[in-house]
Amino acid sequence: MRKMEDALLFSALAFVWGTAFTAIEIGLETLPPLLFAAARLDIAALIFAGVVLLSRNQWLPRTRADMALILSNGILVIGAQFAFAFIGQSYVTSGVAAIIISFTPIITPIIAIRLLPTERIYVTDVIGLCAGLAGVIAIAIAGGSFDGQLLGVGLLLAAAVVFALGSVLTERWTAALPTMSLYAWSMGTGAIFLHVTAYAYSGASFRDVAWTPSAAAALVYLGIFATAGGFLLYFTLLNRIGATSVSLINYASPVVAAIFGAALLGEQITVATVVGFALIVVGFALCNIRPLWRLLRSTWNADVDSRSLERDEVCVRGNLYKKTDDSQNYQQPSD
Structure with missing residues (x-):
């Protein structure tokens, strides 16, 4: 029953984060990019702040670590990304x-290897990075264009890098604030960062926006469902299935995005794009081969623990053993 619930939550998160890219595509038809991103965070920050106040959690930052995490998350993980x-x-x-x-x-x-002294580099990390970069390059040149397509891929790659950098930096500090309060402040900080950046970049403000029903709907969907709802789902899954399992969402949401982009926006899914995505998935598997192997082992052990044992079987730490003729002795089944 719990696995079914986890699967439903994972599917819901893949859906809202995958369709978020479709909503962004719709909103970008009329909304300035940076102002659009800032408005998305405005809505999510207000929702998170409301949840924090209603739950009566501690909300005021009290330590330097709290402030460091808020700035790192707000400016890098959320704002710059x-x-x-x-x-x-x-x-x-x-x-x-x-x-x-x-x-x-x-x-x-x-x-992490460069910034955290406890991390080590393995051959699989290097091969995985090369495979992932090959996938990104394949996608970058998929349309045969080295102008807009290449620039867009470069900016998106920069988004991935600043997100990763911010995520690694947060490992240096331990927050006193509850997670919800931390992210409420982080989203508010990210929104302010984006509003300032939008004005400095193009002088964009809400007074200059020509709102359309589709743009407004895209913004509401992104703010309420994809951001606030998505992060709530993410935190729930993080507590239930762990970081390694929930990280697989990075490879479920692009599938959803591609399907909805093709169905609703008429976007083409090229062979080069599929190959590039496959290379990125291979790169992820190689860079995370050890935690993924531990995940598979723990999943197998959980399955063994949860299955009904035969009368002549006993389960010890996830391993099945079968009784011999001597009722005091056990041997591990061959299959």
Whole structure:
């Protein structure tokens, strides 16, 4: 029953984060990218702040670590990442944008090795990074264009890098704030960062926006469902299935994005794009081969623990043993 619930939550998160790229594509038809991203965070920050106040959690930052995490998350993980991602997607399709962003879990361990002294580099990390980069390059030249397509892919790759950098930096500090409060402040900080950047970049403000029903609907969907709802789902899954399992969302949401982009926006899914995505997935698997192997083993052990045992079987730490003729002795089954 719990596995079914986890699968439903995972599917819901893949749906809202995958369709977010479709909503961004729709909104970018009329909205300035940076202002669009800022408005998305405005809505999500207000929702998170409301949840924090209603739950009566601690909300005021009290330590330097709290402030460091708020600034790192707000400016890098959320603010700069959204800035690069929204501008980048204005040059490419929603499916391509989702696939390039999925490069994030590949670059993260490479950055961690440079910044965190406890991390080590393995041959599989290097091969995985090369495979992922090959996938990104294949997608970048898929349309035979070295102008808009290449620029968009470069900006989206920058979004993945700043997200990974911010995520690694947050490992240096331990927050006293609850997670919800931390992200409420982080989203508010990211929104302010994007509003300032939008004004400095193009002088964009809400007074200059020509609102359309589709743009307004895209913004509401992104703010409420994809951002606020998506992060709530993410935190729930993080507590239920762990970081390694939930990281697989990076490869489920691009599939959703490609399907909805093709169905609703008429976007083409090229062979080069599919090959590039496959290379990125291979790169992820190589860079995360050890935690993925531990995940598979723990999943197998959980299955063994949960299955009904035969009368002559006993389960010890996930391993099945079968009784011999001597009722005091056990041997492991051959199959």
